[in-house]
Amino acid sequence: MAINSYATLQAAVVNWMNRGDIAAVVPDFIALAESRIATDVRVRRMLKAATLSTVAGLGVALPTRWLEFKSLHYNGRPLEFMTPDQLAARFGDQTGEPFYYSISGDTLVFGPVPSDVFSITALYYEQLEPLETSATNWLLTSKPNLYLYAALGEASLFVKKPDHAASWASLYGGIVDAMHTEDSKATYSGAPLVVRAG
Known part of the structure; x- marks a missing residue:
């Protein structure tokens, strides 16, 4: 069988x-x-591409069935990872265009905190x-x-x-x-x- x-x-x-x-x-x-x-x-067959839109002053919910990011880019530039503590220590409440990212619970957060709506190009592994x-x-x-x-x-x-x-x-x-x-x-x-x- x-x-x-x-x-x-x-x-x-x-x-x-x-x-x-x-x-x-x-x-x-x-x-x-x-x-x-x-x-x-x-x-590689588990990879999925998506465009995530930030909200001013907030993070972005992780995609459904998200497992792990392979890459994140803003405006053609790769975003670098920081731990949530590093992000908070370096940027605090500072706002602007994102250069760094971290993950807090089920939320993707950025440093600086987004000051507007920005399009983030994501490539991530998706759970089947x-x-x-x-x-x-x-x-x-x-x-x-x-x-x-x-x-x-x-x-x-x-x-x-x-x-x-x-x-x-x-x-x-x-x-x-x-x-x-x-x-x-x-x-x-x-x-x-x-x-x-x-």
Whole structure:
């Protein structure tokens, strides 16, 4: 059976665990697996571009399903990151065009505080929509074993088999590492090697 949808993934977890009695809680294992994937996986197909508009005197709400910024630009210039404390110490209530940014809770904040409406070009990693609502996605169809091993690890913890959970976690981690290596090679494929003087 191909694992290419939420339903087939649920069935596979039950089959691989050989435990029909856990079927009712398999959606929980998959949700936990998705949370782990969101924490661990950063590949170019998860990138999304957006234009964020500041509001004078305020920050900007982080995009829906935002995981991490790859870059932020204002007027073609990259914004540099500061911690919230550094931002407050350096700029206080000073207003103007943004040069720096930080994240406070679910809000993107800037230094100086925006004095007007400014357009910020953002490139960020977006968490995949849950399989419970989307039924399938590109990651499940291309790497079904990633979801399966992550869910089996959660299921093994549930049935009190930590050794099995560790084995599934190891297999899952190997796929994550391979994905990042594969993504890095594809991203820089064809780029000439440049040697920089130290």
